[in-house]
Amino acid sequence: MNKSELIEALAQEVNIPLREASPVTNTILETMINALAAGDSIEIRGFGSFVVKEYESYVGRNPKSGISIEVPPKRLPFFKVGKELKERVNDGA
């Protein structure tokens, strides 16, 4: 499923036109993105949680050329699937 299919499903589910479902979807996603950009975590019961991990700068190596380079500090988001979703995804196995 992609974003536009998700918007269509949302419009049907709550019985609102696409032109409303689309901005509502964007608000939800933007709110989540802004939280992560601020370094905050997200916790949604039954779905999962997102945390941002901070990495210090380190000296890495280009595996092809062997040249050492300084990898700048970075932040990366991680998702941990919630208990309910984890179990239900696995039940379909």
Place this chain on the structure above:
Amino acid sequence: MTLTKANLIQTVYQNHNLTKAQAAEAVEAFLSIAKNCLIDGDDLLISGFGKFNVKKKKARRGRNPKTGNELILDARQVVTFKPSGLLREKINQGK
């Protein structure tokens, strides 16, 4: 700070012409559609955010780290998340 479902409902309520109940319904529906997609074993691709993949793991031999006993870990399905380039960029802005 941690963002929760209540925060999402509040933001939807503040930014759209919906009642509080409708905003709550929309957020709940959004989450249940996303969940059901993954429960059906279908990948969820959200451009600008990231993708959630359902991966099938094969059964494998494992070991109880405490007792050292060998055991078979059953085949299972797990959800993985890969952030989009755009999300990674936004998270690293101002760093």
